[in-house]
Amino acid sequence: MASRNQNRPPRSPLFKKDSADEAPLDKRRKIGTGRVVVPARTGRVRQPFAAANNRQDVVATGDMASTESSECGSVEFTKEEVEALLNEKTKGKKFDTKGKMEQMNDYIKRLRLCIKWFQELEKSFLLEQEKLRNSLESAERKCTETEVQMKNKEEEFNATVVELREQNASLQEKFAKEESDKLDAIECHRRESEARVVAEKLQASVSAELEKTQQEKQSATQRVTTLNDMYKRLQEYNTSLQQYNSKLQTELATANDSLKRVEKEKLAIVENLSTLRGHYNSLQDQLTSSRASQDEAVKQKEALVNDVACLRGELQQVRDDRDRQLIQVQMLTTEALKYKESTGKSFAELDILTIKSNALEETCSSQREQLRILQHQLAAANEKLKMTDLSASETRAEFEEQKRIVRELQDRLVDAELQISEGEKLRKKLHNTILELKGNIRVFCRVRPLLRDDGAGTETTVISYPTSTEALGRGIDLIQSGGQKYPFTFDKVFTHEASQQDVFIEISQLVQSALDGYKVCIFAYGQTGSGKTYTMMGRPEAPEQKGLIPRSLEQIFQISQSLSSQGWKYKMQASMLEIYNETIRDLLTINRSSGLDMTRIENAAPGKQYSIKHDANGNTYVSDLTIVDVCSIKEISSLLHQAAQSRSVGKTQMNEQSSRSHFVFTLRISGVNESTEQQVQGVLNLIDLAGSERLSKSESTGDRLKETQAINKSLSSLSDVIFALAKKDDHVPFRNSKLTYLLQPCLGGDSKTLMFVNISPEPSSVGESLCSLRFAARVNACEIGIPRRQMTARPSDSRLSYG
Numbered sequence: 113m114a115s116r117n118q119n120r121p122p123r124s125p126l127f128k129k130d131s132a133d134e135a136p137l138d139k140r141r142k143i144g145t146g147r148v149v150v151p152a153r154t155g156r157v158r159q160p161f162a163a164a165n166n167r168q169d170v171v172a173t174g175d176m177a178s179t180e181s182s183e184c185g186s187v188e189f190t191k192e193e194v195e196a197l198l199n200e201k202t203k204g205k206k207f208d209t210k211g212k213m214e215q216m217n218d219y220i221k222r223l224r225l226c227i228k229w230f231q232e233l234e235k236s237f238l239l240e241q242e243k244l245r246n247s248l249e250s251a252e253r254k255c256t257e258t259e260v261q262m263k264n265k266e267e268e269f270n271a272t273v274v275e276l277r278e279q280n281a282s283l284q285e286k287f288a289k290e291e292s293d294k295l296d297a298i299e300c301h302r303r304e305s306e307a308r309v310v311a312e313k314l315q316a317s318v319s320a321e322l323e324k325t326q327q328e329k330q331s332a333t334q335r336v337t338t339l340n341d342m343y344k345r346l347q348e349y350n351t352s353l354q355q356y357n358s359k360l361q362t363e364l365a366t367a368n369d370s371l372k373r374v375e376k377e378k379l380a381i382v383e384n385l386s387t388l389r390g391h392y393n394s395l396q397d398q399l400t401s402s403r404a405s406q407d408e409a410v411k412q413k414e415a416l417v418n419d420v421a422c423l424r425g426e427l428q429q430v431r432d433d434r435d436r437q438l439i440q441v442q443m444l445t446t447e448a449l450k451y452k453e454s455t456g457k458s459f460a461e462l463d464i465l466t467i468k469s470n471a472l473e474e475t476c477s478s479q480r481e482q483l484r485i486l487q488h489q490l491a492a493a494n495e496k497l498k499m500t501d502l503s504a505s506e507t508r509a510e511f512e513e514q515k516r517i518v519r520e521l522q523d524r525l526v527d528a529e530l531q532i533s534e535g536e537k538l539r540k541k542l543h544n545t546i547l548e549l550k551g552n553i554r555v556f557c558r559v560r561p562l563l564r565d566d567g568a569g570t571e572t573t574v575i576s577y578p579t580s581t582e583a584l585g586r587g588i589d590l591i592q593s594g595g596q597k598y599p600f601t602f603d604k605v606f607t608h609e610a611s612q613q614d615v616f617i618e619i620s621q622l623v624q625s626a627l628d629g630y631k632v633c634i635f636a637y638g639q640t641g642s643g644k645t646y647t648m649m650g651r652p653e654a655p656e657q658k659g660l661i662p663r664s665l666e667q668i669f670q671i672s673q674s675l676s677s678q679g680w681k682y683k684m685q686a687s688m689l690e691i692y693n694e695t696i697r698d699l700l701t702i703n704r705s706s707g708l709d710m711t712r713i714e715n716a717a718p719g720k721q722y723s724i725k726h727d728a729n730g731n732t733y734v735s736d737l738t739i740v741d742v743c744s745i746k747e748i749s750s751l752l753h754q755a756a757q758s759r760s761v762g763k764t765q766m767n768e769q770s771s772r773s774h775f776v777f778t779l780r781i782s783g784v785n786e787s788t789e790q791q792v793q794g795v796l797n798l799i800d801l802a803g804s805e806r807l808s809k810s811e812s813t814g815d816r817l818k819e820t821q822a823i824n825k826s827l828s829s830l831s832d833v834i835f836a837l838a839k840k841d842d843h844v845p846f847r848n849s850k851l852t853y854l855l856q857p858c859l860g861g862d863s864k865t866l867m868f869v870n871i872s873p874e875p876s877s878v879g880e881s882l883c884s885l886r887f888a889a890r891v892n893a894c895e896i897g898i899p900r901r902q903m904t905a906r907p908s909d910s911r912l913s914y915g
């Protein structure tokens with residue numbers, strides 16, 4: 113505070129000392145709110161303006177005013193003070209002009225001070241403004257500089273980024289190149305390894321060859337040395353022989369000389385003899401002695417000749433030896449030459465081989481160097497490989513473990529499947545037993561696939577199949593457009609993917625029952641176009657699309673034939689009728705002239721009323737109905753074809769080829785076993801009901817409307833019967849329709865009955881499907897009589913009776 117006070121400008125004596133002046137600066141600033149404050153330029157202290165009514169404080173004279181005016185440059189005014197100054201009014205007596213003048217002077221002085229202060233203030237403001245402008249400019253400059261710097265930096269940074277990107281790209285390129293180089297190197301290494309192996313092999317073979325050649329060379333050199341030695345020895349021997357020869361020649365020459373001499377002597381002796389012949393007698397002694405000496409000389413000569421001959425022989429021998437030796441020498445020389453040549457060749461070859469070997473050694477050394485590098489790389493690669501091997505072995509072990517687990521699981525799965533199939537078999541058996549005990553009508557549901565006309569491929573699905581274990585293959589959920597789900601469970605549910613064969617497999621046991629002597633009834637129920645006819649008859653033109661009726665008949669004929677080996681003989685009789693508008697129509701009547709064996713029923717004339725009758729055994733008969741004995745599937749097929757042609761079919765809104773009647777196929781089977789005297793009587797009823805449809809939906813009119821009404825009536829009669837059976841009513845209205853009356857033994861009696869409920873999958877049929885499924889569920893819950901096998905011992909007079 114003291115230091116601040118030191119820096120303060122002198123307080124204007126014009127104003128009274130304000131206590132706020134002594135207060136700390138911050139506090140004063142608070143107090144001075146609303147004042148006009150000079151910017152803190154010099155650290156001056158504001159001088160509060162004296163209150164206008166403190167007149168006793170304003171005592172300055174003109175001099176003082178001038179003195180103070182010189183100091184007032186640092187005087188400060190607050191806004192209130194300025195306002196107070198401006199609003200100040202003269203006080204005092206009205207006619208005290210002097211006093212007023214003084215007051216005015218004083219006022220003017222203060223005004224001047226204030227104006228000066230304002231000017232100062234303005235100046236200082238301007239200065240401050242200038243300063244601020246300068247600092248703003250400098251700040252702007254700095255800012256621009258910084259901006260420029262930033263821009264430069266940004267450019268630099270961008271350049272660096274670009275550079276880095278380029279570097280990255282080039283690095284990636286390099287990396288890719290390195291990778292490809294690495295691959296090349298690996299390939300090169302592999303090739304070089306192979307080349308190395310080949311080169312090593314070559315080197316080994318060349319070394320072996322070289323060694324062999326060196327050995328050969330050594331042996332050749334040795335041989336050359338020995339040959340040279342031999343040649344030298346032979347030359348020496350030759351020389352000695354030549355010397356010996358020359359000696360012998362000289363000896364021969366001396367011997368010849370001596371011979372000549374001896375001959376000369378002989379001649380001289382002969383001459384002497386002749387000269388001495390005269391002296392013969394006298395010289396007889398001399399002669400004898402001469403002869404003796406001659407003999408001796410001859411002997412000597414002979415000896416000498418012998419010696420010469422010997423010598424000649426020896427010489428000849430020596431010559432021969434020499435010649436031989438010479439020849440040998442020549443041979444040896446040629447051999448030596450050859451050897452020399454071969455040695456030369458060998459040497460040349462050796463040289464070439466040495467060059468080659470050197471080159472190879474060089475290659476080898478360079479390859480060794482490469483090999484060393486490659487070995488390094490190989491070692492690294494091996495290291496990597498080891499690591500990879502390790503991880504691979506780990507993975508393999510894991511894989512093996514997984515495989516083992518999978519195998520285990522597969523085994524378990526197989527076991528489980530076996531168990532399931534066994535369980536399924538058991539379940540079916542138990543189910544059959546339960547059903548037989550309970551007497552329920554079995555119900556199978558079949559959903560047909562979406563047809564092109566239905567808009568196949570549209571994604572809306574109104575049917576789903578539950579996947580829970582208890583409902584799998586037996587459950588079906590119908591989903592209404594609102595999302596409401598209606599779950600149903602039947603004995604079996606066939607999805608749209610089920611084939612005719614899949615369906616037949618499930619009913620084949622039931623068909624077999626007909627052969628065993630049971631009454632079997634299978635009927636198809638469902639809205640029009642839901643696939644009833646497809647299920648029952650199928651498309652006979654396509655073998656895999658044959659329906660249950662042809663398949664069942666095929667099975668029956670096959671089994672009946674195979675049972676013949678056990679002594680069973682079967683007789684089959686077929687009939688086919690339709691109930692159209694509550695009237696029975698015989699579908700086989702027009703075939704009476706077809707040549708087939710027809711069993712004529714009483715009053716079977718066209719236009720006859722066919723009446724239904726049941727006997728005490730629960731057998732149903734239709735009067736006047738054509739019954740045809742059938743022996744083969746071919747016969748039945750042609751009958752079926754004929755019946756199909758005769759059926760009342762029409763085009764409806766829902767189906768192009770709608771069955772407008774209930775179709776009933778009946779096969780009576782009677783079997784007799786010759787060996788056991790057993791007799792069975794089974795009946796197989798296969799029924800394709802007319803389609804249930806709402807009148808509104810069918811949009812039928814005229815005859816079609818009548819048909820639809822009749823169909824609906826009989827179907828509603830069927831449901832009435834079912835509901836009455838379900839409720840265990842005393843009265844079941846079987847007689848309400850031809851259909852229910854015909855089916856009475858099946859529904860309320862002792863037959864094995866199966867109902868197919870056919871469902872259309874298209875969303876527009878949800879309502880109909882729901883009705884069908886609800887009806888089927890009621891049927892499924894309905895108890896009928898316990899199936900009874902019609903099996904008797906063969907009566908002595910065995911005759912089958914029908915109706």
Ligand SMILES: Nc1ncnc2c1ncn2[C@@H]1O[C@H](COP(=O)(O)OP(=O)(O)OP(=O)(O)O)[C@@H](O)[C@H]1O
Nearest residue numbers: 560561640641642643644645646767770771802803
């Ligand atoms: N499971 C299926 N697979 C393929 N096509 C089928 C299947 N079920 C039915 N269809 C076809 O659907 C159409 C209608 O079938 P179908 O005539 O059998 O119905 P329906 O219930 O007998 O009708 P209606 O009561 O009017 O006689 C036919 O063209 C038939 O071939």
